[in-house]
Amino acid sequence: xxxxxxxxxxxxxxxxxxxxxxxxxxxxxxxxxxxxxxxxxxxxxxxxxxxxxxxxxxxxxxxxxxxxxxxxxxxxxxxxxxxxxxxxxxxxxxxxxxxxxxxxxxxxxxxxxxxxxxxxxxxxxxxxxxxxxxxxxxxxxxxxxxxxxxxxxxxxxxxxxxxxxxxxxxxxxxxxxxxxxxxxxxxxxxxxxxxxxxxxxxxxxxxxxxxxxxx
Amino acid sequence: xxxxxxxxxxxxxxxxxxxxxxxxxxxxxxxxxxxxxxxxxxxxxxxxxxxxxxxxxxxxxxxxxxxxxxxxxxxxxxxxxxxxxxxxxxxxxxxxxxxxxxxxxxxxxxxxxxxxxxxxxxxxxxxxxxxxxxxxxxxxxxxxxxxxxxxxxxxxxxxxxxxxxxxxxxxxxxxxxxxxxxxxxxxxxxxxxxxxxxxxxxxxxxxxxxxxxxx
Numbered sequence: 371x372x373x374x375x376x377x378x379x380x381x382x383x384x385x386x387x388x389x390x391x392x393x394x395x396x397x398x399x400x401x402x403x404x405x406x407x408x409x410x411x412x413x414x415x416x417x418x419x420x421x422x423x424x425x426x427x428x429x430x431x432x433x434x435x436x437x438x439x440x441x442x443x444x445x446x447x448x449x450x451x452x453x454x455x456x457x458x459x460x461x462x463x464x465x466x467x468x469x470x471x472x473x474x475x476x477x478x479x480x481x482x483x484x485x486x487x488x489x490x491x492x493x494x495x496x497x498x499x500x501x502x503x504x505x506x507x508x509x510x511x512x513x514x515x516x517x518x519x520x521x522x523x524x525x526x527x528x529x530x531x532x533x534x535x536x537x538x539x540x541x542x543x544x545x546x547x548x549x550x551x552x553x554x555x556x557x558x559x560x561x562x563x564x565x566x567x568x569x570x571x572x573x574x575x576x577x578x579x580x581x582x583x584x585x
Numbered sequence: 586x587x588x589x590x591x592x593x594x595x596x597x598x599x600x601x602x603x604x605x606x607x608x609x610x611x612x613x614x615x616x617x618x619x620x621x622x623x624x625x626x627x628x629x630x631x632x633x634x635x636x637x638x639x640x641x642x643x644x645x646x647x648x649x650x651x652x653x654x655x656x657x658x659x660x661x662x663x664x665x666x667x668x669x670x671x672x673x674x675x676x677x678x679x680x681x682x683x684x685x686x687x688x689x690x691x692x693x694x695x696x697x698x699x700x701x702x703x704x705x706x707x708x709x710x711x712x713x714x715x716x717x718x719x720x721x722x723x724x725x726x727x728x729x730x731x732x733x734x735x736x737x738x739x740x741x742x743x744x745x746x747x748x749x750x751x752x753x754x755x756x757x758x759x760x761x762x763x764x765x766x767x768x769x770x771x772x773x774x775x776x777x778x779x780x781x782x783x784x785x786x787x788x789x790x791x792x793x794x795x796x797x798x799x800x
Binding site for chain 1: 734
């Protein structure tokens, strides 16, 4: 089973690495980080520089795709990753995303008429692609699976492992990465965080998120 | 504020990237991935190849250090990362670890007489370095902070942000990465997972974990 994670400049590192570490523990799985070229790809903070294992063209038929979010203005409306998603989706078993990666799936035309999620600040943008946004953390709609912001990719990938290999295998992977979360605050969603914190994060991140989809 | 994350061949990617994405959101923070050389460093699965931003010697006085776990047999008993930890700890504000990264802190002599944690399979090995293992997910003992296995680094880093910049900033970072965890199973610790799953993971991972500390 080949699992491909497409990277692009300014991707969000945890969006990719959370699912990576879950899926790489799946028996028989090969996880491949791919990008347009095999040159170094940098994350959104400019602090994580990754050498892709292969080009997009070299991975034409992955079984599973996981698209990370990030500042992907350079991929919209129809950049190399979006074009590749449209091509490989023809033969995938699962096509998935984390955070604003769902906007790339949308741009590829893969979420039209489907329920989907994204980072809470980007949810409404899903409607531009004909998707029906939901506030759920992980959304399955056929073979399309979308996760909410950044850290939700871990929850999504564990659910995917359960679908692929069964609950016991998924529990084993969860125990292996000791995923018994104990966040210090109950502030991980806009419904739960204090209003002042929501306003602050909204003001800080919305311009970046809105820049992700050209009007 | 400079935050250094030392990498070495066969590090666990999520141990490094979980805290990275939390700490990189801290206003005024610069996160630097460092390694013995600036050559590509590969993770434990061989699937994530990272170009470090600087060598260990080029980052002699970080304010905060976060040591990821992994298959670090090549760093024990006194490899380049261990030696660097001993040097930089003289001036850090916080010296921290994720997963078996605590064994590297131990090897550097920094946990003697301190309460600390690690991956559940490696807890007992902490005693070789004079540390007192605890089953807590995140342990603060003075300026030393250790986290349990892999995913616990996210919880640890959020607590650290709260100590450094206050609860509201930490809540903002948590909301930014939408950390409202919803694991599909309550199987993230050996106390909670089904016994058969614990036995399976133990059999699968213990030889690797035990290989991390030469007898």
